[in-house]
């Protein structure tokens with residue numbers, strides 16, 4: 001694990017963003033861990049996630065984009081703090097880059113419309129969100145990007161749970177990667193969380209997470 005990944009997991013744990021216990025997910029699965037990015041609301045932990053997004057994006061060999069799009073709501077502050085970090089890390093490349101986001105409800109006064117921020121028209125767009133579950137947020141974002149004349153360039157996420165979908169052997173991330181033929185990068189994965197758990201949790205909790213991982217682990221999507 002890179003330093004920024006280890007630091008982000010540690011801070012997520014300390015800020016109760018990453019918690020361990022018994023949770024029932026939207027899919028009905030009983031998960032021994034939960035990741036609630038709604039709690040990225042403290043200054044230090046928000047700065048850490050921004051740094052990790054920016055580093056993950058800079059380290060990705062296959063991400064070329066002109067604007068960042070943060071899907072409402074949770075993607076909005078995450079995209080905003082990430083563009084700031086990118087501009088700090090590489091002012092020549094990112095200093096003038098913009099970000100944009102959507103409104104969940106269309107506004108019919110003032111500047112109107114459903115998107116706010118930089119124009120997507122003719123631009124390669126990086127979608128930045130926290131997680132992907134059923135892929136709904138990404139597909140809705142795609143519809144907006146298409147309607148505004150942008151081109152999807154890739155997706156950046158915080159966590160890849162590496163789980164298979166309910167009715168398939170592969171993950172939703174693999175499905176979306178294939179459907180749109182774009183790179184998808186996550187700052188951390190379930191494997192990283194397991195590694196963290198091994199240094200910090202009691203044996204029985206580690207076993208629960210490892211059992212969950214083997215039960216639901218996604219297989220690669222056949223070409």
Ligand SMILES: O=P(O)(O)OC[C@H]1O[C@H](OP(=O)(O)OP(=O)(O)O)[C@H](O)[C@@H]1O
Pocket residue numbers: 071072073074075129130131132133134135136137138
């Ligand atoms: O792949 P999906 O099934 O769409 O799940 C992932 C999306 O769900 C969550 O947002 P949510 O839709 O709950 O909206 P919010 O950001 O307003 O909380 C999350 O922030 C992602 O955007």
